Amino acid sequence: MSDRSHVHMSTSTDDAPIRVEYADYLNKVLVDLGIAQAFLTPEHAADLVDQLTAALDVYASTLKAVA
Numbered sequence: 799m800s801d802r803s804h805v806h807m808s809t810s811t812d813d814a815p816i817r818v819e820y821a822d823y824l825n826k827v828l829v830d831l832g833i834a835q836a837f838l839t840p841e842h843a844a845d846l847v848d849q850l851t852a853a854l855d856v857y858a859s860t861l862k863a864v865a
Contacts, residue, residue: 801825803842806835 803826814832820840821828827843829836838846 801839803836803838806837808833808835 814830816832817828817830819828819830820826821837824837825840826837827840829838829843829846
């Protein structure tokens with residue numbers, strides 16, 4: 799498998815939970831979103847975590863401002 803991140807889309811309509819695991823045989827972080835699977839390099843996965851954390855911080859500050 800290449801050293802690039804990629805996404806695989808399917809036509810599944812399952813309400814599957816979000817699942818994340820490290821696939822050592824691929825050297826990728828697998829993010830399973832039900833109809834989409836993202837195969838991320840560890841670097842891209844770390845960047846995603848940083849961006850998700852920042853977005854949730856904005857969300858939390860919005861909730862504090864409303865309360």
